[in-house]
Amino acid sequence: MDARHSLVTGANRGLGLEFTRQLLARGDRVIATCRHPGKATALNALAGEHPGRLHVLPLDVSDPKSIAALVSELPLLDDGGDATLDLLVNCAGVLHSGERFGSVAAATLDDSFRTNAMGPLLLTQALAPRLADNARVANLSSVLGSIASVGRFGTPSYNLxxxxxxxxxxxLAxxxxxxxxxxxxxxxxxxxxDMGGDNATVAVADAVAGLLRVIDAAGTGDSGSFQDWRGEPLPW
Structure with missing residues (x-):
């Protein structure tokens, strides 16, 4: 069986880095992106361990010009550049802490929307011609984006x-x-x-392993659904 091709955004740390690790471990060829590849020490070390199977490229998902530059660079890769993508993981995200009602800033809202909402939409749209038929697109969301689950006023720009x-x-579905x-x-x-903090309850490796099981098991009837890392449905 030919190796699958995956692209992961926000791959320099946290969930994105762990997605990259686990995709490589299962035999995928991976394109890993982040805003500043030169500073992505762990990601670059991983690339050294997997020569030819991991390409690290710059991408700022909040910048349409950066998205266009990534798309134009893909055919230039030594191997896999002309291959279709079997999996796109939109993992890059931003959370601004310390927001309080009465002082929510327009600039913070704008940055959050551009990175967390506009970025995944525009990147998926731009990469659609390269996605294989029956491919998977995984958008890393959060229960904090569930309107039905709102219990307090907190992290408004992230939740919105x-x-x-x-x-x-x-x-997109x-x-x-x-x-x-x-x-x-x-x-x-x-x-x-780093975003979840030290008190968080789920190990990063367990979260990503669970998410990959959910992604691999998903059928066309699941497209457009909102699920957690265990495959449990979440309310919108």
């Missing part, structure tokens, strides 16, 4: 942008449905990343 990302997932491409909104649990 993740709710918008969930709508993007539903819309419809747009790509004729090609059998499955698009999922996935909550990784409260994972112990």
């Amino acid at each position: 942008s993740k709710a918008a990302q969930n709508m993007a997932t539903a819309l 419809r747009a790509l449905q004729p090609r059998g491409i499955v698009v999922l909104a996935l909550h990784p649990g409260w994972a112990r990343t």
Whole structure:
């Protein structure tokens, strides 16, 4: 069986880095992106361990010009450049802490929407011609984007942008449905990343392993759904 081709955004740390590790471990060829590859020490070390199977490329998902540059660079890769993508993991995200009602800033909202909602939508749209029929698109969402689950006023720019990302997932699922491409909104649990903090309850490796099981098991009927890392449905 030929190796599958995957692309992961936000791959320099946390969930994105662990996705890259586990995809390589299962035999995939991986394109891993982040805003500053030169500073991505762990990711570059991983590339050294997997020569020819891991390509590290720059990408700022909040910048349409950066997305266009990535798409134009893919055919230039030594191997796999002309291959279709079997999996796209939209993992890059931003959370601004310390927001309080009465002082939510427009600039913070704008940055959150551009990174968390606009980025996955525009990147998936740009990469659609390279996605294989029956491919998978995994959008890393959060239960904090669930309107039905709101219990307090907290991290508003993050919550709003993740709710918008969930709508993007539903819309992309419809747009790509004729090609059998499955698009999922996935909550990784409260994972112990820089964003989740040390008190989080789910190990990063366990979260990603669970998410990959959910992605691999998903059928066309699951496209456009919102699930957690164990495959449990979440309310919109």
